[in-house]
Amino acid sequence: MEDDFDHTLDSNYGSSHDKVIVHLDADCFYAQVEMLKNPELRTLPLGVQQKNLLVTCNYVARQCGVKKCMLVSDAKRLCPSLILVKGEDLYDYRQMSTKMTLLLQKFSPLVEKLGLDENFVDVTQLVAETLKSDFAGGRNVEGHVYGDTTSMCDCGCYERLCVGSQIASEMRKQLKEELGVTCCAGVAYNKLLAKLVCSTHKPNQQTTLFPAGVSALMLNLNNVRSLPGIGHRTSEILQSLGISSIEQLQNINLEPLEQALGRTMAERLKKLSVGADDMVVKPSGKPQSIGLEDGFRKITLESEVKDKCEVLLQRLMILLVEDGRIPGAIRVTVRKYDNSSRYSHRESRQCNIPSSLFLPKVGTLPSNAHDKLLTSIMKLFHKIIDISKPFHLTLLGVAFTKFHERNTGKGSITSFLVKDISVQSVMNFQNISLHGVEAMECSSSKNAGKQSGSTLNYADKSGSESEPEPSPKKTRADFCRGSRKRSLTESDKDSPNKHRSSELRLSTGEPINEVDFSKLSDGIQEELMESCMSLPSLTDKLGISDNSSPNTSMSSEDNFQCPSNVDPTVFRELPQELQLELMESWQTKDRETLKVANSSKCLPGKPKQNSILKYVISKK
């Protein structure tokens, strides 16, 4: 660990060979999970269905010519015996995805999730340790090697990538043995190449790429569209420049490219085209926003809008409780009817919200939080849509952002109760249904239908902050022998049986208990009381920006905010009730009653790693 891997000092950043990246991609992920749930399906042709779309299918089905992203009707024609299971509730898939990421984190803390079924792992460190401690010379590649192996690079990458391939093999072995999941893996010295080479041998195989094979791998790509980072828009622009093949992209001059795409994009694409990529494996934490949206044919009435938003909000509250953090702002998104541009012309507005809405009010449950939020949502809506004129919407979305962590210790009684109480308040509201539809693995093949029922989907909380294992000095022996202690029993126990979609699930898997405050012991009552009092002060300090400038276009003005003309230091010390009152009176434009004082920025620039400590310190 005294080795430094400071790539930023390299001049050839992006094309140096000093990292080892493994990309893992689970084979037909949804279908695999379904087969684990019901092993009888293993030998039968199986398809996973969302709406009228076959989002994926197992390899038995593929032998009949069934492909993913087919219409269900077409697939049935091709393979009449095809078994179909609904894949709209993503719960079990998320659960498995989390387990996979957790398992991979034993090899390196640098695990980046891509969707539910892919992971990047930066194993540079583990490779270095292995090379250091393992004197045994013979370096063999596990699995396939892509392309040419004759010419060699002398920077040492050959040995590193060999060890990388062995690590990848061990990862796949453990994923199979402990979770029952088969994966493909790609091993290379950067993310781009690891991902590209991963898919060269499917399924359940792995491939390693050495520098000698890079050129061939790139040139074998069919067109620029298959480069990660080039989507439909960029590929259209490139097309208009007469570029469709990778080779053309490699050879075009930088200037015209810059002209069309801007300097940063142009330079990035040029590098990508020759297999250079300096993207770092960034451990995925919790999402920065949690939202839901619903597409539909038309909505023209305000009352319909309100109804839709209310439903979205209800479901959103569940996700919020599962997430455990407190949002600092809410955003509303709208898509107006527009038959010219098939593409999403969307508009959104957001405003801050007081975190007090999400705290337990002891004794009196926060029944009005919902209404307050709904009011905010409608206000935001009115900023986008002038309802005095007719309007026609095709989509509504609501999302929470600007999260901050709950501030009590993670295992603390309070955090448990807070969670619990929130859950109850949500449940009280109405009964809820958890349902998700996701067009995965499919390049959005038009929801021709109406009512594209809203999707429930959010990143898993496998994140870095839960820090399941600090992984103290892994040696090769460690990962090779693997820790097989875990999981099998665990996953058997909470086996993802028939979870009804209306069932409410906490992320921790803990049961929801009734909590009667008065029955709690005095000590606990006191602790709860105390933390309730301290919560708003801390969270307000962390989460609410002053945003006092009235000139910044559409923002602030109404809705809840930390009163900008109150010294936050003073504000923080006030009792919760008073804080609330201040905020409310401020919100209702009753601003004269507030003392003017200096207002300083409450939020640091980057809410990146949301450690409370960091926030506090950077607040100076």
Add this chain to the structure above:
DNA sequence: AGTTATTGAG
């Protein structure tokens, strides 16, 4: 500096 729009990936 903070919001909003666009793009890309799954």
Add this chain to the structure above:
DNA sequence: CTCAATA
């Protein structure tokens, strides 16, 4: 459709 990263 959800979420991140940019612009």
